[in-house]
Amino acid sequence: MAASRKYSRKHEAVLQCLRSTTTHPSADWVFQQLRKDFPEMSLGTVYRNLAQCKQRGEVRTVGFVGGFERFDARMDPHDHFVCRQCGRVDDLPPLPLPEGLDQLVGAQLGAQIDEHSLLFYGRCAACQAGDAQAD
Amino acid sequence: MAASRKYSRKHEAVLQCLRSTTTHPSADWVFQQLRKDFPEMSLGTVYRNLAQCKQRGEVRTVGFVGGFERFDARMDPHDHFVCRQCGRVDDLPPLPLPEGLDQLVGAQLGAQIDEHSLLFYGRCAACQAGDAQAD
DNA sequence: ATGACTGCAAAGACTTTGCATCTTT
DNA sequence: AAAGATGCAAAGTCTTTGCAGTCAT
Numbered sequence: 001m002a003a004s005r006k007y008s009r010k011h012e013a014v015l016q017c018l019r020s021t022t023t024h025p026s027a028d029w030v031f032q033q034l035r036k037d038f039p040e041m042s043l044g045t046v047y048r049n050l051a052q053c054k055q056r057g058e059v060r061t062v063g064f065v066g067g068f069e070r071f072d073a074r075m076d077p078h079d080h081f082v083c084r085q086c087g088r089v090d091d092l093p094p095l096p097l098p099e100g101l102d103q104l105v106g107a108q109l110g111a112q113i114d115e116h117s118l119l120f121y122g123r124c125a126a127c128q129a130g131d132a133q134a135d
Numbered sequence: 136m137a138a139s140r141k142y143s144r145k146h147e148a149v150l151q152c153l154r155s156t157t158t159h160p161s162a163d164w165v166f167q168q169l170r171k172d173f174p175e176m177s178l179g180t181v182y183r184n185l186a187q188c189k190q191r192g193e194v195r196t197v198g199f200v201g202g203f204e205r206f207d208a209r210m211d212p213h214d215h216f217v218c219r220q221c222g223r224v225d226d227l228p229p230l231p232l233p234e235g236l237d238q239l240v241g242a243q244l245g246a247q248i249d250e251h252s253l254l255f256y257g258r259c260a261a262c263q264a265g266d267a268q269a270d
Numbered sequence: 271a272t273g274a275c276t277g278c279a280a281a282g283a284c285t286t287t288g289c290a291t292c293t294t295t
Numbered sequence: 296a297a298a299g300a301t302g303c304a305a306a307g308t309c310t311t312t313g314c315a316g317t318c319a320t
Contacts, residue, residue, distance in 0.1 A: 006274045006319050027310080042277045047310060049275095064199050067285090067309065081244055092240060096233050102255065105227060109216055110260035117254045120237065125245035141294045141299050162285080177302045182285060184300090202284065202310090 010038065014049040018059055018073035024080070024089035026068035062089055063119055077115075083124035092120070145173065149184040153194055153208035159215070159224035161203035197224055198254055212250075218259035227255070 017030050025033075031046045050071060053059035062070045062080050065087050072080075079092045095118070098104075102113040123131075152165050160168075166181045185206060188194035197205045197215050200222050207215075214227045230253070233239075237248040258266075 004273080004320095008275055008319085010276075040277070042279095043309095044278075044311080045276055048312095051311090069309085081240060081246060081248075083246070084249070090244060093243065095236065095240070098231050098233075101230065104230070105216060105255045106257065108228065109225060111216060111218070111255075111257050112263060113216075113255050113257040114219070115256055117256070118251060120240045120246075120248050120251045122241065122246050122248040122250075128247060139295090139298080143293085143300055145301075175302070177304095179286080179303075180301055183287095186286090204284085 008049075010034075010041065010045055011049045011052070013038065014046060015053055015058060015073065018053075018071055022074075022091060024062050024070045024072050026065075026070055028068070030071075063117065065089060079118040079120070081120045081122070081124070083127055084121055085123050085127040088124055088126075090124070143184075145169070145176065145180055146184045146187070148173065149181060150188055150193060150208065153188075153206055157209075157226060159197050159205045159207050161200075161205055163203070165206070198252065200224060214253040214255070216255045216257070216259070218262055219256055220258050220262040223259055223261075225259070 013034050014030060017033050018025070023029070027046050027050055028043065030050070031041065031043045034041045034046065050059060053073075054061065054071075057075070059071050059073050060075065062072045063082070064070070065082055068087075070089055074091065079095055081090045081092055082088075097118075102116055105111070105116075106113040148169050149165060152168050153160070158164070162181050162185055163178065165185070166176065166178045169176045169181065185194060188208075189196065189206075192210070194206055194208050195210065197207045198217065199205070200217055203222075205224055209226065214230055216225045216227055217223075232253075237251055240246070240251075241248040
């Protein structure tokens with residue numbers, strides 16, 4: 001049968017860390033944060049807990065930015081912006097997308113669609129301002 | 136100044152390989168294919184040429200599936216379906232998305248949007264059929 | 271006690287790079 | 296010749312794992 005979960009302070013902390021930020025952090029970022037409260041925290045534990053949270057449906061992956069998997073604990077459907085220059089990832093307010101997009105695609109392909117991911121790529125306001133100074 | 140390009144049979148072949156398939160292959164898949172015609176072809180060369188094509192805007196990345204970067208030589212805007220079970224990536228016919236979505240998001244964030252990526256995740260028809268048999 | 275979780279470090283998996291050699295111009 | 300492209304293999308980077316020890320039930 002499925003393994004029964006046991007309480008873990010570290011697991012709590014990982015999830016809490018993710019829920020208390022909107023930066024869509026990488027595993028390493030979470031690790032660096034938690035290290036402050038748990039000096040013995042290890043990267044492996046962070047990865048293991050993130051994987052577990054993902055399986056449980058408490059966390060999801062936004063995508064890979066600069067080779068790092070970026071996580072998000074906001075589970076309601078929403079889209080993201082990714083700055084290609086600094087790597088920041090922002091949540092977007094609801095967009096005017098047609099209803100039933102997943103169903104439509106599923107029907108077209110005869111596939112079962114679980115979800116979709118809409119990412120906008122570009123340069124954030126801060127990076128544009130920075131570039132302006134640099135000129 | 137910018138490096139001037141010199142003709143390269145391998146580079147041609149990499150681009151050609153990508154243009155002649157709709158499977159959105161990984162670097163290794165391209166490598167395996169080209170190996171047939173170029174026995175001395177090396178993986179490093181494939182990666183280098185893919186990177187170069189990307190910079191030139193002749194190729195783009197669809198996303199990472201199972202840890203592998205998947206490439207696409209179709210440069211006109213279109214969306215994709217990713218099967219989480221077998222990893223296949225399909226092109227989608229045009230979807231009824233509102234016009235000016237990128238501009239809208241750009242305006243909302245004060246960011247400059249270069250492009251967006253819309254990926255649908257699920258299980259393809261073949262995988263569903265396979266599962267049915269298995270039951 | 272039993273089974274899960276953790277720390278540590280080694281192992282993995284994919285991608286990038288350095289360097290000597292071969293090609294194109 | 297000069298500058299770019301390639302092969303090969305070593306080095307990198309992020310992530311996963313094995314194992315022995317620790318903690319929750």
